[in-house]
Amino acid sequence: MKLVSLAFALPWLVACSGKPAELDPYGEVLVQVDTNLRVPHAVSRVRLDLFDAERRWLESRDFSTPEPSDFPLSFSIYEAASGGPRTAYLRARGYTDDHVRDYRGERFEERVAFEAPTTKASLEAACSDAPVLALGELRTLRLRGEAFPEGGLSCTASAGDFDKRTSSGLAVFRLPIEDAGRYRVSVATSSPGVEWAPVADTLLSLRTVCADAQSELACNDDEQSGQGALSGLSRTLEPGDYFVLIGNVAPGPMDVGVFVQQRDAFSNVPTDDPVELAREEPRLIVAGVDQTPQLEPEPYLAVDRLARIDVEPGVQRTAQLLLEGECLGTMADLQGLRSCLSEEGVLSAVEAEPLAAGRARDRESVSAVGTWAKYEHPGCAEATTPTTPGLYDERVCVTGGAFLLGDATLIERGADGGYPERLAVIPSLFVDRYEYTVGRYRDARARGFEPPDGGPFNNFERIALDAADLTRACSYSELLDGSPQFPEQEDFPLSCVSWLTARALCELDGGRLPTVAEREYVASAAGRDFETAYPWGERKPACNESLFGRWYEPSHGSTDCAEEASGPAPVDAEPWASFDVTPEGVVGLGGSLAEWTADSHRAYSDPCFESQPHFSPRCDEAEAPLRTIAGGSWRSPAAGTRAASRTGGAVAGIDPWVGFRCVYEVPEP
Incomplete structure (x- = not known):
């Protein structure tokens, strides 16, 4: 049994074997592999592996498919032996060029529902x-x-x-x-x-x-x-x-x-x-030589389809396989003969693929590339919402879409790292154009808001005791409120706010804290054809382009830009507001303040994240003591301004370099 790319004409291969050009008694199944994902964003290569009925590895091919016109990909499986029908198993995986891992045998991992671990009492x-x-x-x-x-x-x-x-x-x-x-x-x-x-x-x-x-x-x-x-x-x-x-x-x-x-x-x-x-099985052995590929697609970012193909001698058939977007990240079970067909995370028994009579390679084939239903998102009736003078509470509509959550190039490990990357689909949202300001907090207090944790703003250890300390202390304090030597800083981002208070303030205005995935999508992908490493593009920022590196003490933060001016600045301060801005107009996602998100602080390999669906993934453990803080701040190094940068903080913790912004659901049309 052979797998043949149609880059080589099948009659030529047959003729080289000394057989006539016609296929009888050969049996052939022409296989057409298509995808409804975007090319090359989600699929730029297709890996094909052929196994016999006992799952012995017969052949492996890998094709570059950088253009949508490369789909559907066509090839033949043919059988030269006479006798009854023969069964083959074809494994087709769509993936992107740089998302591979070392092959160490069949490491099947089934996605399971996440259950928060119970802490032992003793x-x-x-x-x-x-x-x-x-x-x-x-x-x-x-x-x-x-x-x-x-x-x-x-x-x-x-x-x-x-x-x-x-x-x-x-x-x-x-x-x-x-x-x-x-x-x-x-x-x-x-x-x-x-x-x-x-x-x-x-x-x-x-x-x-x-x-x-x-x-x-x-x-x-x-x-x-x-x-x-x-x-x-x-x-x-x-x-x-x-x-x-x-x-x-x-x-x-x-x-x-x-x-x-x-x-x-x-x-x-x-x-x-x-x-x-560990036994790295199965192995691809050809004529006694081990030809097992050294690499395989990374399961988190591959569409993995296992199909049964029955080849009957002397009969020509056609099979069509779709690398379905819903199945991206769901690994096929080769030994158990199970594969995802159409529902995310669900494995179904592999049955014989329906075969059409004849060979369809001469017919026009319309590809499904880019038609995955979750790529379509309703927009907003208005691009922005009005702003209240002095509060900086304008909201920007961000149209939803799909992107790769995480960044495997980040050197941090564990919960702070960006590995493993995975596809996430984000709905359209309204997002605060600026970080939540001191003025908005003062307005909330005037409307009767009481911080759920008592508020951190009356702590003498966290406030400035003279005007020179303002740049490295909390941006708001009621203890010194109204003192003439201390400006009110209405246009400064609100810092020294706990996760609990940030969540409550968003809910007060009908919003919520963004998830890690939502914030990273806005910072890296929204309004762009391709994802970028930073909210503004691919280039590392200079000191006059993003508010970072302005810490005055080397042992506690970055001093790369400290000579410019220490500490934070108003949310619309120039020149930073004109550079640290996304194509959709969201300001300050790189520097200024790092921002609270809704998620528990977990590694992307943690079951809390692994078990999440593509659509609006969220790791939210009710009793999680740590929540994720995303993005850079005025004390971060330049690397901290990357769109996927994140760390963790205690839910009741407060810091002068941590703030937040809110997101809001788009009303139904």
Whole structure:
């Protein structure tokens, strides 16, 4: 059975085999692969892999499809053997050029609904249902660190601190040992471009009694015992049950892998890494030579379609496959023979594709490129809304669309990083043209607004005590309100506002905080044919183009532009307002103040994000202690002004460099 691109004429190939040009007794199915996604924005390549009925890998082809006119892509599957019909499985994946990963075997991952993890009430509760960690088994998990435990984390001093750590990232495993010997427990983290790397901010403990600190046999505090590419600890063990406890010191979540391996009794050298020993099946073996491709499409950003094609000798048929936009990010199950057909996240059993009689390659084919229904969004009746004089409360209509959420080039890891990227579809929205101002807050107070958390504005530690301090303190304070030496700063963005208060202020005006996806869409894609790295385009800003790098103290922020003027500025201050602006007219998404969003602060690989649909993805955990702060501020380096830049902050936290803006639903026509 062969897969043949129609870049080569099939009769020529047949003629080269010494057969006549006609196909009898050959059987052929002409396959036409189309997509309703945009080309090349969402699909610029098509990967084709052919398997037999037992899922043995027969052939692999990869085609560049940078133009919409490249679709539908046509090729033939033919069978030279006589006899009854033969079954083949064709896997077609549409993806973009730079979104690939190393091939390490079939790593099927099924999307599941997200359920917020329950925090164990105590260490005893965590120990009571500890899962088994088998020898040589790689277990991946997410340490969901939320807060620093008190008193530090040296192994001896904090052995009992695991009680406190059950709410700050704790994992417990039971480790059964059958043979006496020396064993190594390793923990590592995965990151883009690096399969496994040493883990900082972890505590690894090996015990004989799970909840008893006095039974501790070995402990690795943070990364002090890191060896080679991994962090871990080694110990000679007798047969019996042991417990491995892993804690996360950092306040944010961390993705880690943990495994145990036995060391050679004579050489005292660890056995091969279980990650590398994993069976990378299936393999493409041709004439005894391994021709397995080194790379494969990144599942998060590929449309993955598995189809059954029945080829009957002497019969010519045509099959049509659509790489459906709804299925982007839903991985096909090769071994289980399941594939997404038309509904996001839903896998259906692979059945024989309907085949039309004859070969259709000579007929005109109209492509479906760009016709995905979710590309269509109703606009707004008006492009902007009126502004109240002095409040800077004008709203801009941003037409919805699809874009790639995240940025894999960001060097930050975990929840601050932009990996993995994924397609997100954003509806049309009204967005505040400027960040929420001091004047708007004063107006809200006049209308009876009371901050839900009491407000941060009467804290002497956060306000200026003389006029010279104004540039590095909160932009509003009631303690000094009305004092002649302190200007009211009505046109300054409101800073030192908690997430709770920001949310309440948006709701007061009939809006809400934007999601991470909505804000990044406005900053990187809205009103543009292609996404840009910064709200204004691809170029890194200069000091007179965006309000960043104006911190006066090198140890706490960027001083790249401090000589210009320290601190924030009015929301419409020039020259920055004329450069740090999107094509839709939204100002200050790069610098000025970083901005609160609605989402919990999680990595894009976290189940809270992974389980979200394409349309309006949102990771919103009711009790999440950290929320995402997006974009740069007047204290950020230039890299912080990138559209995908983000970090996390406590919901009740306040900072002079953090503010917000609101979004509003577009009324139904």
